[in-house]
Amino acid sequence: MRAHRPSPEFPQHLARLYASFPFDRSLADDPISVLRPLGPDARRAEIAGVFGSTLAIGNTTAIRGAIARLAEIAEGDLARLVDPAFARERTRRLAGFRHRWIRGDQLDHLAGVLSDYYATHPSLEAAFLSGSEGGGFAAGLDALARTLRGPSRAPRGYRTLFPSPLDAAGSPCKRLTLFVRWMVRTGYPDFGVWPRVPTGSLRIPLDQHVHWIAYHLGLTARRTRSWAAVEEVSEALRRIDPIDPVKYDFVLCHTGISGDCPKHRDLAVCGPCSVRPDCRLWRGRGVAE
Numbered sequence: 001m002r003a004h005r006p007s008p009e010f011p012q013h014l015a016r017l018y019a020s021f022p023f024d025r026s027l028a029d030d031p032i033s034v035l036r037p038l039g040p041d042a043r044r045a046e047i048a049g050v051f052g053s054t055l056a057i058g059n060t061t062a063i064r065g066a067i068a069r070l071a072e073i074a075e076g077d078l079a080r081l082v083d084p085a086f087a088r089e090r091t092r093r094l095a096g097f098r099h100r101w102i103r104g105d106q107l108d109h110l111a112g113v114l115s116d117y118y119a120t121h122p123s124l125e126a127a128f129l130s131g132s133e134g135g136g137f138a139a140g141l142d143a144l145a146r147t148l149r150g151p152s153r154a155p156r157g158y159r160t161l162f163p164s165p166l167d168a169a170g171s172p173c174k175r176l177t178l179f180v181r182w183m184v185r186t187g188y189p190d191f192g193v194w195p196r197v198p199t200g201s202l203r204i205p206l207d208q209h210v211h212w213i214a215y216h217l218g219l220t221a222r223r224t225r226s227w228a229a230v231e232e233v234s235e236a237l238r239r240i241d242p243i244d245p246v247k248y249d250f251v252l253c254h255t256g257i258s259g260d261c262p263k264h265r266d267l268a269v270c271g272p273c274s275v276r277p278d279c280r281l282w283r284g285r286g287v288a289e
């Protein structure tokens, strides 16, 4: 089958999609809407980001609900979870917590790993940079994943919550990549508290919505989400915006979540879609059809 490529005008089409996107409408559906009030300073943003991205499994309503339940356990301040003085009470309160396959004892262990890390480090940015400065983004993510995995003694299934592109290339490592996006980008709606990581080096958090539209726009020919697909989509976006390629992530993701894109040909919806000339579903077809 002939590879699908976006049209030569794709950068302009994508820019139009971005410029007209109703960010405020979709922000309410995004996990970061629950996280932003929990991150009034850099440390709290980082802690909120770690827990929020770890819980970013399933639909956005369930994710936002899980973050809200965790915030309630922490009495509105997720930084309390990594306070050694709160450790015993934290373990008790998290005992019955569950979100999909993520259990409270795993989050309790994560809080302990973070507590130990912050005893000697100001920020997880240093962990990411310890890998990325010599080996690029994937090595940075690997160093971050290893830091969050912590010591080898951990609750069942805990360490697999943090896959690395260097030892799990079949995974898009979406949750950690999303966490790094939140920390690095200063553009709306991200936190922008890691100033030493260039936005141009970011990779796309490839969830199912982003992958669907990236595949149908020809940004990757890969039908499955993998680290190789992450690299392809990120590189395609970097050719359009080398400074901030991942700024398009929110728009591509929420075009799917919101239903703006029906994921099938529907003239009423697709007719005005800015990227319709690039969409695989409309290849060789005009709106008059």
Ligand code: SF4
Binding pocket: 213, 216, 260, 261, 262, 263, 264, 265, 266, 269, 270, 273, 274, 275, 276, 279, 280, 281, 282
């Ligand atoms: S043309 Fe339709 S199916 Fe294709 S991306 Fe746009 S809204 Fe989605």
